[in-house]
Structure formats: structure tokens, C-alpha cells
Amino acid sequence: MPVVERLVQKVSSTRSFARIAPHCVPALDRAVHRLTGGRLLLSTKLLPGLVLTSTGAKTGQRRRTPLACMPDSGRDGTDEGWVLVGSNFGRPGHPAWSANLLAHPDAEISWKGRDIPVRARLLRGAEREAVWAALLRFWPPYGRYQARVEREIRLFRLERRQAPGR
Template sequence: MAPGVRLIQKVSSTRTFARIAPHVIPAMDRTVHRLTRGKVLLSARMLPGLILTVPGARSGQLRSTPLACMPENGTEQSWILVGSNFGRTGHPAWTANLLAGPGKAVVNWRGRDIPVRATLLQGAERDAVWQTALKFWPPYATYQARVEREIRLFRLERQGDAAT
């Protein structure tokens, strides 16, 4: 575990963090990502991260959101996204966008745009991935305890030519 990770996990579990972080962290990530032409994502210094771009569920306009992710199996073929919304009440908007257009998403992973298909995980599969997510980032348990909704989990799988 990287130095300071436990401290950051404690801080990220607080209600104050949940109020402030959604406004600050994505804005910083988007700016740095744009300025470095996709090479740097600040929040990825703590957790792996990507930029998800998907058409808005209602507007159809492309929406780009920096998100923490769990790469699966050490490959660049699939990722898990956790719709925790920092433990706030509603589902994050990007989850509705993925539900509306599961095959229209693109991730920017390590500076490369990769078309993906999103699948909402449910049942036993969701339960197993949730346990992995809790080991990956324990504050997810605090976020879930804070809200009545079930936190959405998505698997994003690379579409098209895997060599791209």
C-alpha cells in the first residue's frame, strides 16, 4: 500500500469529503488530463483512473467524467466502475448515461481512447465484484452504509479490435 493511502481512505470516508470532492476532484482531473493530452490523471496517483465519455441520457451530448476504476485481470480489456457518488444519495449521472447507451461509451485509458460496452452487474455476479471492490477501496463500504440505494457496478469491456 502506498504511503498515505490509509489516511486518504479515512478522509475520503467523511461526509465533508463527500460534499466537497465531487466538485473539486473531477474538475482538477479534467483540467490536468486535457493539459497533458491524456497522459496524467491526478486522482490516478491513488487509484487507477480513466475518463469515461458517453452521450448524456437525455441530451445526447457527449459527457466526459474522470472516474476511479478497477482494471480486471491485469489486462486492458475490461474495467469495473463503481457508482458510489462519494456516498451521496443519488446515483451519479454517468450511470444513467451508461444505462441509456451501453454500447456508446469510450474510455481514455493511459492516453488512449478505447470503445467499450457497459454492463450493469446484478445478482451473484454483482455481489462477487462488490466484495473485490471493498478490498480494492474499503471506503466503498462507508459510502454504501450512508445511502439506501444499491451502488451500481458496471463492467466495461473493450469493443472491436483488441490490438487497437
């Protein structure tokens, strides 16, 4: 593993990072995403990322949230799905976007400059355990986030769906 990646993983696992990152990382990602016409997220220099557009669980308003993800490629290597991790940087509560997906699973993502309609499904049981093991290989700090909180971190699989009107 490259030295820079190990350093980033170590820093991103700290409580200090968990206090600071939620206030600056999403704002920077939203700005870069907007300025590049949806082609780039700053955080994708570390992990793959997307912008989730979901419907607010309480307000019903559209919410745009930049998130790290684990792509779930099909047999032919195409983007078939994505896994989202409700780690909230290892902070106690579930992130708001995860409640939005529980209430309104139909959403949209911006992925590599393309808008894609998706449906979210909360992972449970053996499927969740298999994905969790893959996530820990993909980004080990998730294990440290889980160790810091009493709640089970929510995992969602996003799968493509037909766009409305098609």
C-alpha cells in the same frame, strides 16, 4: 498498508469529503487530462482512473467524466475490462454518468493515454456480489459509502468493443 493510503481512505470516507470532492476532483482531473494529452489524471495517484465519454441519457450530448476504476485484467495481464462504481462519493443519488450508461451502454474511455471503445454492462446478482467483495478489498471506503445511502450502488463492467467502422 502505508500510512498515507490509510489516511487517504479515512478522509475519503467522510461526509465532508463527499460534499467537497464532487466539485473539485473531477474539474482538476479534466484539466490535468487535457494538459497532458490524455496521459495523466491527478486522482490516479490514489486509485486507477479513466475518463469516460458517454452519451447523455436526456440530452444525447457527449459527456466526459473522470472516474476511479478497478482494472479487470485478462489472464495475460492485459487490460481486458474495467469496473466502474456509481458511489457518488456516498451521496444519496446515483451519479449522472451511470444513467447515461444505462441508456447508452456504448461508450469510450481514455485509459493511460489511449482511447478505447467499450460497452458497459450493469452488474447484478451473484456477479455483482463477487465484484463488490473484490472492490471492498481494493478500496475499503466503498463500504462506508454504501452504508450511508439507501440505494444499491451501481456497478458496471466495461468491456472492449470494436470501434465503429472496423
